[in-house]
Amino acid sequence: MSYYPPPNQPPYGAYPPQGHPPPQGYHQQPPYPQQQPYGAPPGGPPPQQGHYPPQGQYGHPPPQQQGYYGAPSPQPHAGYHAPSPQPPYGQAPPPHGQPPYGQAPYGQPPQGHAPPPGPPGGPGFGGPPPGAYGAPPPGGAPMGHGPPAMPSLGYAPGQTAPGDYRQQCDQLRKAMKGFGTDEKALIAVLAPLDPLQMAAVRATYSTHIGRDLYKDVKSETGGYFEQGLLAVIEGPLMHDVICAHEAVDGIGTKEWMLNDVLLGRSNADLNAIKGAYEHKYRRSLIRDVEGDLSFKTADLFKAVVRADRREESVPVNPQAVEDEVRTLHGSTAGRMVNNIAEVSGILARSSDAELRAIDQGFHRRYNVSLEKHLEKEFSGHMEDAFLHMLRTATDPAMRDAILLEECMAGMGTKDERLVVRVVRVHWNRNHKERVKAAYRHRFGKNLVDRVRGETSGDYQRLMVALLE
Structure with missing residues (x-):
């Protein structure tokens, strides 16, 4: 079976192009018009499954493809057929002032969707930046960066889905009230919720029931079942924040958890995580992470958490990609000691689109995939981190x-x-x-x-x- 790389993707949290229903979930705005209206009880017909985009060639996405990765194709296709991520390497970038391949103009939400609101800024240590966690700093994007992506769904604190969620709250309270707990009812109510619906249910539970949903569930459940329910209740942003703290708290470091939370993320989401982390723990995330790692991995994560990757709105420069390809090879192949700093710098500052181009260019020039090359040249946490960043893009x-x-x-x-x-x-x-x-x-x-x-x-x- 042939294998095809994934479709062109917007940066995490970016709005999809107008005229296409935005995809649902953790990294994109949900396709509200295709789902039950907010306020209706969850549990409607499940999303279409088993339908994937047909095979395509580089630069030629399949016809009638909807949205981005994970969007169903109108026709069923067996297997895993992911279309090409971008135009052929070396193709001229879009004209100046135009959005990158397959994306809507940055800063413009799709019709019918307003940008997610954020909480007011606040003074003091670790307070959220003006506007919302993950908002760009005053004065616009840094030099050399394109217009910034929006934070992902669930990464603007205080944002909730509209609608009446008292019925779900009553069901949750009934499942935990009195002797014993109805675990199946908890699952039935909580599992179908998207990030904004979950935030709405938690807020409504507090006002309607007069209790804290997180504390009630924690007191009524245990083990990995409890851990899973609480992770859902926390929502994506606060779950990331709690995981980041848990990864560096106490003796030892959970490197896998740091990788999952921090690597391959958009600048907007990293800024959201940093702001919420500092607001919750009154500590600097970048200092905590740097202090818990050692040597070159600390340098890599310090560069990542700075959140100054090139935005996806910056067109890929073919000549710069060729230079990065040569640098990656020269920093690793045939050396007694790899130049980890150069590899880390390229992977940390490149956009996903650039990393896909680098991956293609590396394979074309050296007849080996960049992933296999990294697996050969590195080991341990550094290998895991590099592969996570590359696979996130590809x-x-x-x-x-x-x-x-x-x-x-x-x-x-x-x-x-x-x-x-x-x-x-x-x-x-x-x-x-x-x-x-x-x-x-x-x-x-x-x-x-x-x-x-x-x-x-x-x-x-x-x-x-x-x-x-």
Whole structure:
């Protein structure tokens, strides 16, 4: 079976082009017109499954393709067929002033959707920047950067879905009130919610019931089932913040968790995470991360957390890409000691579009994929970090499929990782379908069945519900 790289993607949190329904979930605005109206109880017809874009060639996306990665094709196609990410390498960039390939003008939301509001800024240590977490600094984008992307769905604190969620809150309270807990009811209400619906339910629970949903669920559940429910209730931004703190808190570092939360993210989302982290813990995220890592990995993450990647709105410069390709090869191949600083700098500052071009250019010039080259030249946490950044740009669905299998491969299940990664994937329903297709393509198995076989009880029911 032929394998095709993923479709052209906007930066995480960027609005999709006008005329196309925006995809749902963790990294994009949801296709509200195609789903139940906000305020209606969740649990309507499930999203279309098993339909993927037909095979395409570089620079020629399949006809009638809707949205970005994870968007269904009008016709069913077996297997995992992801179309080309961008025009052929070396093709002239869009005219000056025009948006990058396949994207709407930056700063303009799709019709019918206003930009997500943010909380008012506040003085004091760690207070959120003016406007919203992740908002660009006053004065516009830095020199050399294009117009910034919007934060992802769920990354603007205080933003909730419109509608009446008292019925869901009553169901949640009934499931936990009195003797015993109705775990199935908790799953049925919470698993279908998107980030803004979850925020609305939590806020409504506080005003309508007069109690804290997070505390109620925490007191009524336990184990990995509790961990999964609380991760859903926290929402994507605060779950990232809590994970980032947990990764560096105490003795030792959870490198995998730092990778999952911080690497391959847009500047807007990283700024949102930094602002919320400092607001919650009264500590600097960049100092905590740098102080918990060692040597070159600390330098890599320091560069990443600065959040000064080139934006996706900056057209790819073919000559600059060729220079980066040569630098990557010269910094690693045939050397006694790799120049990690140069590799880190390229991967940390390049946009996803640039990394895809670099990946293509590297393979064309040296007849080996950049991924295989990095696997050969590096090991340990540095190898994992580089591969995570590259795969985020070239194939995020396959990246997540591999990360999920890592949780279950070998003796025993890495349950904490599985919970974190399943919850993160579930926020974007279209991307989730891509991940399931990529998993079947790579491992020849059904992801939901695989997870079902590695878990049990209420924990199993929750993981399956989040993935279905």
